[in-house]
Amino acid sequence: MAWRLHSSLRVVLSAAIFAALPLAVAAEELVAYKITNKTSIENSLTGKPGDPVNGRKVAINRKQGNCLACHALPVPEQPFHGEVGPDLSAAGSTLSEGAIRLRIVNPKAVNPDTFMPAFYRNDGFTRVAKKFQGKTILSAEQVEDVVAYLMTLKGN
Numbered sequence: 001m002a003w004r005l006h007s008s009l010r011v012v013l014s015a016a017i018f019a020a021l022p023l024a025v026a027a028e029e030l031v032a033y034k035i036t037n038k039t040s041i042e043n044s045l046t047g048k049p050g051d052p053v054n055g056r057k058v059a060i061n062r063k064q065g066n067c068l069a070c071h072a073l074p075v076p077e078q079p080f081h082g083e084v085g086p087d088l089s090a091a092g093s094t095l096s097e098g099a100i101r102l103r104i105v106n107p108k109a110v111n112p113d114t115f116m117p118a119f120y121r122n123d124g125f126t127r128v129a130k131k132f133q134g135k136t137i138l139s140a141e142q143v144e145d146v147v148a149y150l151m152t153l154k155g156n
């Protein structure tokens, strides 16, 4: 398989070189991923399926996924759901697992003009505070947990 030397892999390599710098510590753990047809990431970032129960928590946590800021989800205990992005209540029946994974990892690969943040991409940002450089919003495990959660959403 022709694996491109993806930019996140380069981040990992430079993190190894600058391993003494504390801000590079999180980047060292970054997983390289492969985008297929500009539409999906087929393989789990962790190599195993995520935990949908934890994924729900990550998705609705305002300091983690914060998906409710822009999306409606079947989460009745939280009253305010955003409308900037599409309703995700049936994401698991309308989108493939790989498409959901790419959306979460790096939605700009799908739509360069999107408002949606990249949750697992730390390169290419134009203005990133020093303390966040080399860090992603979610860990690879958290991405997979949110993917697994969205795959359970089949609408009504």
Ligand code: HEC
Pocket: 059, 064, 065, 066, 067, 068, 069, 070, 071, 084, 085, 086, 088, 091, 094, 095, 100, 103, 104, 107, 110, 111, 113, 114, 115, 116, 117, 119, 146, 150
């Ligand atoms: C700042 C707003 C914002 C946040 C936060 C956000 N999104 Fe999005 N999302 C969008 C927008 C806007 C779109 C519409 C497509 C586009 O812009 O390319 C979208 C599209 C999507 C899609 C594709 C839906 C479809 O039907 O094609 C998925 C899946 C998705 N988001 C998942 C998530 C998840 C999961 C989270 C939380 C981890 C999240 N989003 C957080 C704004 C956001």
